[in-house]
Amino acid sequence: MAESRLAVRKTYKLYIGGAFPRSESGRSYLVAGPEGHPLANAALASRKDLREAVVAARKAQRGWAAATAYLRGQVLYRVAEMLEGRHAQFVDALVAGEGLTGAEASSAVDGSVDRLVWYAGWSDKFAQVAGSSNPVAGPYFNFSIPEPTGVVGVLAPQASSLLGLVSVVAPVIATGNAAVVVASEAHPVPALELAEVLATSDLPGGVVNVVSGRTAELAPVLAAHRDVDALDLAGAAEGTEAELEAAAADNVKRVLRSRRPGPDWSAEPSPARMLFFTEIKTVWHPVGV
C-alpha cells in the first residue's frame, strides 16, 4: 500500500515589478470557497504595496509603450499560450473559488484565452483603426495617432475573477499602458495564478502588477494617486463610484465607470476599452522642398 503523500500547498503573494513579494504589512486574509470553506491565504496588500506597484508600473510603462506593436502582440499571444497550457489548473481554481461547474469554468478559461488572442491581434492594428491622416488646409502632413494614457489603475471585476479580469487588463496593456490591478477581493486566486502566467510570458516586469486585498481600502488610494493616469472602476463596490470618481479628478484621471449590472464578459468586446485608455496625438509635420 502506497504511503499517503502530504500535498504541497501554494502560498499566494503579490505581483509587483515582476517579483512576487509578500505584503510589506505582513498581513494576509483567508480566501474561502462558495460554501465558506477555506481555500488559501492571500496577501492583504497595504496602501504602501499599492504605491510600490504604481512606481513599478510607471517604471515599466515607457519601455513597454516603446516596444513595437508586433512585439506587444506576440507577448499577449504568449500569455494566451501559457494560459492555455495551464487550462486545467484555472478550471480547478474557478470551480473551487467561484463554485462554477466544470463546464462553466472551462468555458470561462477558453473565453479568457480567446480574449487574449483577440487583443494580441489588435496591438498592431489599433493605431490604423483609431488613427487618421487629416486633410488640413495648408502645407502640412497632419496625422493623429493613439498613444497609451500611461499607468492605469484597474479594479478587477469582483464576480468574474478570470474572464472579467482578462477582459479589462488585456485592452489596457495591448496599446502600451501599464496596469496596477486590484484583484477580485473574494476570488483573488485566478488573478494571482494569472500573475504567474504573466511572469513566464515575456511580459516585462511591472507592465502588469497584481495586488490582492480589500477593494474598499485600496480603491481610494488608487483613485487619488497623482501618478495614476486612468482608472477602470469595473470592480468598484456599488455606492463607492462617486467618491472614487471625485478623488480621481485631482489629476484629471480618465475614469471608466462601472456598469450595473456588469457587462456580459463572454460577449465579444469592441475596441472601445482600448480607445478609452489611449490619447489621440495630432502632429503637424511641415511639407516643403
Add this chain to the structure above:
Amino acid sequence: MAPRFVYAPAPESRAVVNLRPSYGLFIDGEFVEPIDGGQFKTENPSSQEVLAEVSSAGLADVDRAVRAARRAHEEVWGPMPGRERSKYIFRVARILQERSRELAVLESLDNGKPIKESRDVDVPLAAAHFFYYAGWADKLAYAGLGPGPKPLGVAGQVIPWNFPLLMAAWKLAPALATGNTCVLKPAETTPLSALLLAEILQQADLPAGVVNIITGAGDTGAALVAHPGLDKVTFTGSTEVGKQIQRRLAGTGRRLTLELGGKAANIVFEDAPLSQAVEGIVNGIFFNQGQVCCAGSRLLVQEPIAESVVEALKRRLETLRLGDPLDKNTDIGAINSSTQLDKIRALAASGEAEGAQRWSPSCTLPERGYWFPPTLFTGVVPAQRIAREEIFGPVLSVLTFRTPDEAVEKANNTTYGLSAGIWTEKGSRILHMAARLRAGVVWANTFNRFDPSSPFGGYRESGFGREGGRHGLEAYLEGSLDG
C-alpha cells in the same frame, strides 16, 4: 534697434455691427427675458466702453433651456434624418461666411483681439468647423465609432472668452452633426458673438430649442453643468474649474469632455530655420495676447543659439504694434478683462521676484482699457512659477537645453499636456521628438495652427476628449461602454 515704421491708422469700421442695447436669453428659438436671472454689462476691454446689457440666466432659466433642448431632441432633431440635419449645419456655415465681417468686428469689440486675427482666424475657422461637421451628419455610420451610432441627447457646453465664436463652433458643430441638442453658455466677458450666432441660427431656420444660448457668469455655468437633465457636459477653460466639474459629475453617469489649461514647450533646435522660428515663437505666445490654452509659453532653445534667438526675438518684438484692436495693423490687442490683467501682472511680478530677467519692448500702452506689453523672461529655471503655471497672457519664459533628451524631459516636466512645438530642419528629428512629447497637439515648424479636420485636445491635466476631425464625433455619440 530695428527701424520703426510709422503706420497711419487703418481702423475697420464698426458701423457694420448693429448692437442692441440689451439682449435676452436665447431659449427655444427666441430671445426671452430671464425668469430668475438678472442683467449685466459687457464692455470693450480696449476702451472700457459698455457695449450692451446682457441677461444672466438663473436656475429657472437654465432649467427652461435644458427642457427646451430635451423637447427639441426628442421631437425634432433626434428623429430628423442626418441629411436634413446636415443641410441646416451647412446653412449656418454659409451665413457665418456671409456675415463674417460683422462677426469679426463684433468679436474684436467684445474680446479685445486684433481685427486681423478675428477676421483671418476666428471667424473663417468657425465657419469651416460648421462646414466640416455638416458633412458628417449623414455619414456617422462610416466614422468607425461602432455600428448604429446614436446621439447622447442634450449637451451642456461651457466655453471661454479667448475665442468666443470659434469655441461656440467647436462645441455646437459636432454636437449638432451627431444629433444632439445644446445649451451653450458663453463666457461672461464675451457673450456678444454667441448672441449674434443665435440670430444667425434663427436666420437659418434651425428648429427651436436645438441650440439654446444662455449668458451669465460662473454661477450660470455651474448651474448648467450640474443640471440633471443633461446627458453630456463639455467644458473649455481652466484646469481648476475643469476639476470642479469632474468632481461635480462624479457618480452621475453623465459623459464629460474637458479641454483645459496648458504650459506648452516650444522647442527650438540649433538647425532650425531661424527667422521662421522667430515668427513662430512670436505667433506661439503673442497670438491673441497669449490668452490661448495651447500657447507656446515655455520657449526651450538649444544652448548654442540661445543668445541669438533671444536677440532676434527682441528685435522682432520692438516692431510689434500694440493698440486699437480694430486697427488692421494692430498685432497686439487688449487683455480681455481687468481680472485677467491682474492675474498676468501678478505672475509676471513673481517672475521678477523669483530671479528671472524681465524685458519688454518700448511701447506705450493706451490710457484706457486693459493692456499688457509683450514680455520676455530670460534666466528662467523650471522651478519658477512663470515656468510652471499657465499665465494666459503675453509672457514668454525662455529656458535652454543641450540635448534632445533634455528637451523632452523639460518639455514633459509639467502636469499639463495640451500642445508642443518643434523647430528643426530635420524631418526625422521632428517625428522622434513628436513621439516623445506628452501633448495632444504637436506643431513642427509652425504653431497655433488649427483646422476642423484636425483633432485637438490634451493629455494629463489638460483634459480629455478631442475636438475636431473624426475623433471629435466620439464625444457626442453613445459608445459600447455606456451603461
